[in-house]
Amino acid sequence: MREFIETLQNIWKIDDLRQRIFITLSFILIYRIGSYVVIPGVDPGALEAFRGSGEGNILGLLDMFAGGSFFRASVFALGIMPYISASIAIQLLGLAVPYFQKLQKEGESGRKKITRITRYLTVVVTAFQAIGYITFLQSIVPPEAILIPKWLFAISTVVVLVAGTVFCMWLGEKITDRGIGNGISLLITVGIIAMLPGATVQEFTSRINEPTGGLVLLLIELVVLVTVVFLVVMLVQGVRRIPVQYAKRIIGNRQYGGARQFIPLRVNASGVMPIIFAQAIMFVPSFFAQFFPESPFWQNVNSAGFYNSWTYNIAFFLMVVVFTYFYTAITVNPQQMSEDMKRNGGFIPGVKPGKKTTDFLDTVLSRITLPGSIFLALVAILPFFGRLMGVNQSFAEFYGGTSLLIMVGVVLDTLQQIESHLLMRHYDGLMKSGRVKGRAAQGVSSGY
Numbered sequence: 001m002r003e004f005i006e007t008l009q010n011i012w013k014i015d016d017l018r019q020r021i022f023i024t025l026s027f028i029l030i031y032r033i034g035s036y037v038v039i040p041g042v043d044p045g046a047l048e049a050f051r052g053s054g055e056g057n058i059l060g061l062l063d064m065f066a067g068g069s070f071f072r073a074s075v076f077a078l079g080i081m082p083y084i085s086a087s088i089a090i091q092l093l094g095l096a097v098p099y100f101q102k103l104q105k106e107g108e109s110g111r112k113k114i115t116r117i118t119r120y121l122t123v124v125v126t127a128f129q130a131i132g133y134i135t136f137l138q139s140i141v142p143p144e145a146i147l148i149p150k151w152l153f154a155i156s157t158v159v160v161l162v163a164g165t166v167f168c169m170w171l172g173e174k175i176t177d178r179g180i181g182n183g184i185s186l187l188i189t190v191g192i193i194a195m196l197p198g199a200t201v202q203e204f205t206s207r208i209n210e211p212t213g214g215l216v217l218l219l220i221e222l223v224v225l226v227t228v229v230f231l232v233v234m235l236v237q238g239v240r241r242i243p244v245q246y247a248k249r250i251i252g253n254r255q256y257g258g259a260r261q262f263i264p265l266r267v268n269a270s271g272v273m274p275i276i277f278a279q280a281i282m283f284v285p286s287f288f289a290q291f292f293p294e295s296p297f298w299q300n301v302n303s304a305g306f307y308n309s310w311t312y313n314i315a316f317f318l319m320v321v322v323f324t325y326f327y328t329a330i331t332v333n334p335q336q337m338s339e340d341m342k343r344n345g346g347f348i349p350g351v352k353p354g355k356k357t358t359d360f361l362d363t364v365l366s367r368i369t370l371p372g373s374i375f376l377a378l379v380a381i382l383p384f385f386g387r388l389m390g391v392n393q394s395f396a397e398f399y400g401g402t403s404l405l406i407m408v409g410v411v412l413d414t415l416q417q418i419e420s421h422l423l424m425r426h427y428d429g430l431m432k433s434g435r436v437k438g439r440a441a442q443g444v445s446s447g448y
Contacts, residue, residue, distance in 0.1 A: 024179030046145035067191025324373035
């Protein structure tokens with residue numbers, strides 16, 4: 001406890017770090033206040049039926065990512081997810097469209113152009129989603145809940161929702177530039193954490209009210225939750241790297257202070273991004289369903305039954321596996337690794353430099369990505385099994401899946417940044433034994 005207090009004191013002594021934390025907390029506070037500001041023209045007292053419409057379906061998960069804003073009819077109802085969708089679309093275009101491939105190779109100037117295009121696409125995606133959101137809202141709430149003419153409500157709501165998402169995007173970028181951690185990820189994490197107390201209270205209440213065995217079941221659930229969190233931390237940090245026989249072979253012969261260099265090909269090189277990608281795709285049917293509130297087919301797709309079905313979760317599982325390979329392919333380049341090793345005088349024993357080394361690295365990466373992708377996909381669908389075992393719908397979302405992985409990954413990244421600030425100024429880090437490893441802590445590691 002004393003060491004923890006000393007660490008907090010050290011953080012307070014560093015002006016730059018103190019200011020960054022204050023800016024981050026201030027922007028997060030603004031985001032949370034905005035999530036309670038209702039769209040103009042809607043009677044807040046008439047939204048009870050609207051809030052209940054998301055119980056157990058995929059829109060309830062979207063509401064979690066938005067911190068409850070979706071079913072509060074808040075100005076931040078669509079949250080940051082349109083920006084995530086636009087980012088995914090741009091990354092996919094980077095694989096197929098030569099113009100975007102050229103931008104990716106132009107360094108900083110290309111990155112700025114891609115960022116600008118992503119912002120424009122975010123506005124388009126948000127406007128499209130806002131129209132579906134208006135249709136869905138009007139189909140649930142009573143007519144008298146809309147206090148202004150419908151045509152004026154539709155126009156003003158589209159403008160407000162687009163402005164709200166753009167403002168959230170701006171907050172996220174400012175947190176990244178002037179605060180601590182990745183701003184976009186932090187906003188999603190804050191929204192998820194905001195839903196945790198309510199979900200915990202619901203689960204505790206339901207177990208207490210059971211005639212027999214309620215407390216025992218609650219204790220078992222908490223033990224399972226702690227175990228899952230531990231496994232997710234291992235997965236996100238990439239503690240389990242490549243098998244020992246591969247690690248011994250992927251070694252360069254260049255010496256630095258008596259320690260040889262090796263390339264850490266990780267079992268989970270993609271972090272939580274595959275789940276975010278897959279989840280964004282799985283949200284698409286629910287948004288189409290909002291345009292057809294009277295259609296039995298689309299409402300079945302948007303129902304709790306479909307969300308809790310084997311069909312949905314098997315599709316989600318397969319998409320996570322596919323996106324793990326996809327994101328690993330665009331973030332880890334075996335050819336670039338091979339060229340860097342050759343340039344620095346490194347080699348793999350028994351493998352010729354050049355194409356042979358590239359093929360070897362590509363083969364090893366493919367083999368170790370498979371178990372990592374399967375483990376990631378299993379964690380992604382754990383809430384489904386929790387619901388099958390009778391865990392409360394809201395509380396089950398924290399048993400794995402997107403919610404838990406995003407929270408763990410973002411918290412580790414943020415702690416790793418704070419750790420770096422402390423170590424740069426010759427203070428002890430957050431952990432005396434071992435360093436906090438975020439998802440970004442990748443690259444060439446020294447020592448063997």
